[in-house]
Amino acid sequence: xxxxxxxxxxxxxxxxxxxxxxxxxxxxxxxxxxxxxxxxxxxxxxxxxxxxxxxxxxxxxxxxxxxxxxxxxxxxxxxxxxxxxxxxxxxxxxxxxxxxxxxxxxxxxxxxxxxxxxxxxxxxxxxxxxxxxxxxxxxxxxxxxxxxxxxxxxxxxxxxxxxxxxxxxxxxxxxxxxxxxxxxxxxxxxxxxxxxxxxxxxxxxxxxxxxxxxxxxxxxxxxxxxxxxxxxxxxxxxxxxxxxxxxxxxxxxxxxxxxxxxxxxxxxxxxxxxxx
Amino acid sequence: xxxxxxxxxxxxxxxxxxxxxxxxxxxxxxxxxxxxxxxxxxxxxxxxxxxxxxxxxxxxxxxxxxxxxxxxxxxxxxxxxxxxxxxxxxxxxxxxxxxxxxxxxxxxxxxxxxxxxxxxxxxxxxxxxxxxxxxxxxxxxxxxxxxxxxxxxxxxxxxxxxxxxxxxxxxxxxxxxxxxxxxxxxxxxxxxxxxxxxxxxxxxxxxxxxxxxxxxxxxxxxxxxxxxxxxxxxxxxxxxxxxxxxxxxxxxxxxxxxxxxxxxxxxxxxxxxxxxxxxxxxxxxxxxxxxxxxxxxxxxxxxxxxxxxxxxxxxxxxxxxxxxxxxxxxxxxxxxxxxxxxxxxxxxxxxxxxxxxxxxxxxxxxxxxxxxxx
Numbered sequence: 001x002x003x004x005x006x007x008x009x010x011x012x013x014x015x016x017x018x019x020x021x022x023x024x025x026x027x028x029x030x031x032x033x034x035x036x037x038x039x040x041x042x043x044x045x046x047x048x049x050x051x052x053x054x055x056x057x058x059x060x061x062x063x064x065x066x067x068x069x070x071x072x073x074x075x076x077x078x079x080x081x082x083x084x085x086x087x088x089x090x091x092x093x094x095x096x097x098x099x100x101x102x103x104x105x106x107x108x109x110x111x112x113x114x115x116x117x118x119x120x121x122x123x124x125x126x127x128x129x130x131x132x133x134x135x136x137x138x139x140x141x142x143x144x145x146x147x148x149x150x151x152x153x154x155x156x157x158x159x160x161x162x163x164x165x166x167x168x169x170x171x172x173x174x175x176x177x178x179x180x181x182x183x184x185x186x187x188x189x190x191x192x193x194x195x196x197x198x199x200x201x202x203x204x205x206x207x208x209x210x211x212x213x214x215x216x217x218x219x220x221x222x223x224x225x226x227x228x229x230x231x232x233x234x235x236x237x238x239x240x241x242x243x244x245x246x247x248x249x250x251x252x253x254x255x256x257x258x259x260x261x262x263x264x265x266x267x268x269x270x271x272x273x274x275x276x
Numbered sequence: 277x278x279x280x281x282x283x284x285x286x287x288x289x290x291x292x293x294x295x296x297x298x299x300x301x302x303x304x305x306x307x308x309x310x311x312x313x314x315x316x317x318x319x320x321x322x323x324x325x326x327x328x329x330x331x332x333x334x335x336x337x338x339x340x341x342x343x344x345x346x347x348x349x350x351x352x353x354x355x356x357x358x359x360x361x362x363x364x365x366x367x368x369x370x371x372x373x374x375x376x377x378x379x380x381x382x383x384x385x386x387x388x389x390x391x392x393x394x395x396x397x398x399x400x401x402x403x404x405x406x407x408x409x410x411x412x413x414x415x416x417x418x419x420x421x422x423x424x425x426x427x428x429x430x431x432x433x434x435x436x437x438x439x440x441x442x443x444x445x446x447x448x449x450x451x452x453x454x455x456x457x458x459x460x461x462x463x464x465x466x467x468x469x470x471x472x473x474x475x476x477x478x479x480x481x482x483x484x485x486x487x488x489x490x491x492x493x494x495x496x497x498x499x500x501x502x503x504x505x506x507x508x509x510x511x512x513x514x515x516x517x518x519x520x521x522x523x524x525x526x527x528x529x530x531x532x533x534x535x536x537x538x539x540x541x542x543x544x545x546x547x548x549x550x551x552x553x554x555x556x557x558x559x560x561x562x563x564x565x566x567x568x569x570x571x572x573x574x575x576x577x578x579x580x581x582x583x584x585x586x587x588x589x590x591x592x593x594x595x596x597x598x599x600x601x602x603x604x605x606x607x608x609x610x611x612x613x614x615x616x617x618x619x620x621x622x623x624x625x626x627x628x629x630x631x632x633x634x635x636x637x638x639x640x641x642x643x644x645x646x647x648x649x650x
Contacts, residue, residue, distance in 0.1 A: 052648050061565055061645040082569060089567025096647050100562035102280065104287025109279060116277060117568050161566075173648050 006073035008169055008201040009035035009058060014067035016053055016224075027053045029224040031067070037168075038199040040192075042212055045221035051205045052173065054221065058203060059092060059171045060084040072168055089117055093162030093200070095191075097174035099154050101146045101161070107133060107153075108142040111160045118165065132160035136190060152183045159187065163194050170195065172204045181210050188214045277572065281579035284559075288552050292584070295548035299588020299624055300595060302541025306534050306620040307596040307612050313530040314616065315609030320453040320520045321513035323369070323387065327396040329481035330490050332512045333364070333497055336505050340519040341512060342385060342454060344369050344478035351501055355480050358496045360488030365390035366477035368463055370470040371456070375435040376426045384425075384436060385456045388466020389481075396481050398460035404430050404445025409461050414444035420606045421457035422446075437469040449606035453520060482506075538627060545584060546631035549577065553635035558647055565644035573639050577632040585628035589621040 016028040028050045035041050043051045056062040057069055060076055061084070069076040072091050079087065088094070093114075101110045108129045115125035133142045136156040146154060155178065162170055175191070176184030188211045195202060204215070212218055219226055285292055318325065323341050324332065332338075333355055335345035355364040368388035373381050389396040391410050398406055398416040408414050415436070417425065428434060428443045435441065436459060450458050459469075467474060484493055490508040497506035507515070521527050553560065560573060596612060604610040 056645040056648050059565065059648065061643070061648065085564070085567045085569050087567075088565065092567075094562075094565055094647075096562060096565075098558075098647075100558055100647050102284060102559050102563075103556070104284045105280065109283065113280065113563070114566055116280065117563075117566065117572055122279075 006070065007034050008037055008039075008072055009033075009203070010068070010070040011058075012068040014054075014057070014064050014069055016050070016057065016062070016065050027224050028057075028064075028221075031221075031224075031226050033219060033226060035201055035203065037201055040202045040204070040214060040216045042215035042218045043203065043205045043221060044207070044209075044212065044218055047207075049221040050224040051221050055171055055173055055203065055205045058169075059094065060087055089114060090165065091168045093165065093167035093170040095158050095162045095170065095172035095175045097177050099158040099178070101154055101157055103145075103147055105146060106143050107138055107146055107149065107157045107160075110146055110157055111164050113161060114165045128164055129160070132164050132194075133157070135194060136160050151178050152187075155179055155183070155187050156190065159191055159194065163198075163200075166198050167200055170200050170202045172202065172206075174206055174208070175204060176206065176208045176211055184208060184211055277575050278579055281576045282583055284556065284576075285552075285580045285583060288555065291548050291552050291555075295545050295584045296588045296591065298541045298544025298548065299584055299628065300592040301544070302537050302624055302627070303589050303592025303620055304595050304599070305537030305541075306623065307593070307616060308599055308610060309530055309534045309537065310616045310620070311596070311600065311604075311610035311612040312608060313526070314613060315604070315611040316453070317517050317520065317526065318609075318611060319451060321516040322450065322452055323396065323458075324509055324513040324516060326399050326450075327367075327481060327509075328483065329367075329396060330484045330509055331361075331482035331494055331497070331506055332509065333480040333482060333501075333504050333506045334478065336503060338479075338505050338512075339515055341516045342369065342452060343519075346472065346476040346478065347480075347504060349475050349477045351504065352477075352480050354500055355482060355497055358493060358500055360484050360493040360496070361482055362485045362488075363393060363395065363483045364480045365393050365395050366463055367396050367479040367481045368466040368470065368472065369478045370466070370472065372437040372459075372469045374425055374441070374457075374459070377434075378426065380426075382424050383456050384459045385452060385454065386436065386466045386469045387458055387460045388463040389460070391462040391464075395483065398445070398447045398450060398458075400447050400449050401445050402448045406445065408444035409465075411442070411444050413440045413442040413465070414461065415441045415465075416445045416447055416460040417443055418447045418450045418458060418606075420449065420451050424455075424457055437471060439465075439468050441465075441469070451606050538623060541624065542627045542631055545581070545628050546634050549581065549584075549631055550635045550638065552580075553577070553638055557639075557642060560639045561642045561644050561647045564639075564642060565647050570636075570640055574632070574636050577636050577639075578629055581628040581632040582625065585621075585625040589624055592624075593617055593621070 012032050014028055014031040017024045017026045019025050043054060045051055053062065057064050057076060058071055060071060060079055063077055074087055102113065108126060111129035111132055112125040115128060130142060133139055136159055138153060138156055141149060141153060146157060149157065176187060179187060192214060321341065335347055338344060349366045352364050352366055355361060370386050372384055372386050374384045375381050394407060397409065402419060409416060417428065422428065425434065430443050430446060432443050433440060452458055484490060494506040494508060600610045600612060
């Protein structure tokens with residue numbers, strides 16, 4: 001996205017409700033905030049507070065009932081389904097909680113999917129996917145069926161898939177929910193490293209307090225309201241961040257890691273950490 | 277997109293196999309049923325297709341080669357005078373009865389051809405020679421009908437229409453649409469077996485000079501002889517086939533069985549594709565969330581359907597040709613013309629694409645937001 005590009009995210013008096021008639025349940029109420037280019041914003045809050053609905057609206061897969069939402073300069077309410085698809089495909093990267101990689105495809109083929117959908121020639125797409133897989137330390141696994149990859153490796157494939165189109169906006173839904181603390185921290189560090197060059201804006205929905213140190217801002221939602229305003233967070237330095245010395249949340253992480261089963265593959269973390 | 281479609285298809289091998297069985301079943305059923313039908317119905321025009329005549333001349337209302345009506349033999353000279361005619365000979369076909377050595381009898385269809393030219397005589401001779409009908413009382417019968425007429429050997433005697441007939445040669449595979457055995461002999465002997473007046477015959481079989489146009493010759497013959505019908509070989513074969521098709525409803529019964537096979541194939545493929553889509557519904561939702569358009573989703577599904585149709589058709593055709601070589605016989609010939617195979621593959625392809633419609637409509641209803649809410 002060029003430097004004179006519009007504010008990546010502008011939300012003004014957003015409201016959203018589910019249901020009909022007397023069974024209408026408000027999910028988001030009068031939400032207002034903006035996100036600057038390259039900013040990392042975390043959406044936190046208890047289950048049912050509206051985080052995922054908000055992320056879905058920012059991802060143009062849901063439409064707001066009231067208020068104005070502009071994503072990368074586009075008014076979400078005015079986007080038809082095709083235009084929304086194209087906006088997502090060309091300017092957004094998604095990281096899903098359960099990855100949703102395509103079974104039967106290799107890691108490289110999975111990473112190629114957004115490029116294939118864009119119509120990029122296969123050879124070019126494979127080259128780009130190989131670069132990304134190399135960056136996430138999966139060069140040796142690129143021809144493996146994703147069924148045969150560990151959870152941590154799948155997460156890295158999902159990261160590579162989200163980044164393969166050089167998106168302006170990355171939306172991550174509970175990106176560390178399937179990972180233990182150490183791997184979760186490493187995955188976030190990796191995401192930061194990979195987006196540092198592109199300056200992509202990152203929105204993360206999370207319940208995981210151990211990764212909140214990566215946020216420039218934390219927006220807390222409760223009962224559909226942005227109740228706490230903007231809560232600044234300490235962001236760990238790129239060069240010396242570790243799971244042990246960042247925040248109180250990371251201390252909790254260290255403690256919880258100690259109790260985790262030895263079957264988790266700590267060794268696979270090393271190449272990721274070395275990227276930082 | 278093809279890679280994505282095919283690899284996900286291959287990943288669900290159990291479902292793929294089920295769908296392929298459905299396609300193979302449909303292709304085999306269409307081709308074998310169709311082949312049996314074509315083989316059976318072509319018997320109706322057997323004499324026309326193999327008689328070597330380019331043009332058939334007969335009674336004005338002729339409609340089936342096996343059921344002719346007499347015409348005067350002397351008209352043959354006027355036919356021979358028509359430009360483009362190389363040869364025209366009288367030809368006799370008629371029903372008679374063969375008396376068997378044990379006192380039994382069997383209706384037969386007597387075919388008499390000109391002894392000099394042998395135009396329209398028996399073919400595929402497996403014992404004796406076709407020109408042996410020139411021998412006294414000589415007749416040719418088909419080995420496939422041997423059981424009906426007491427398993428005669430070459431040299432054995434029978435009686436047809438109260439007159440002596442000697443088996444001088446045997447053909448193999450000349451079985452008509454009727455269950456009545458063909459008996460080939462000379463023109464005069466056939467007239468005797470059928471108690472037909474010597475000045476009558478059933479048809480004039482005509483060959484043309486090289487380069488002559490059969491349709492033009494037919495028109496000229498009809499101008500010259502308004503009392504007769506003249507048609508090309510293909511026309512008369514078509515008329516003879518139509519006669520049975522329209523009067524027996526044969527096409528409907530074979531067609532119904534074929535349609536049933538196609539319907540079963542359609543259901544299996546549709547069900548398999550649908551189950552596969554349901555299995556991967558979140559993956560499709562993720563694709564939509566990433567930015568896949570409905571058109572791209574349809575491309576994936578239709579690619580899978582086309583792949584299933586092509587692979588299933590290929591395997592199905594191999595099974596058809598194996599069945600054909602193992603099961604086809606003169607009594608129940610399986611004749612699979614190229615257009616039947618091509619048509620069946622095209623039909624299966626269309627059916628598979630139609631089968632992709634149901635899962636496609638299901639995916640259209642999928643909300644991409646579901647992957648963010650799981």
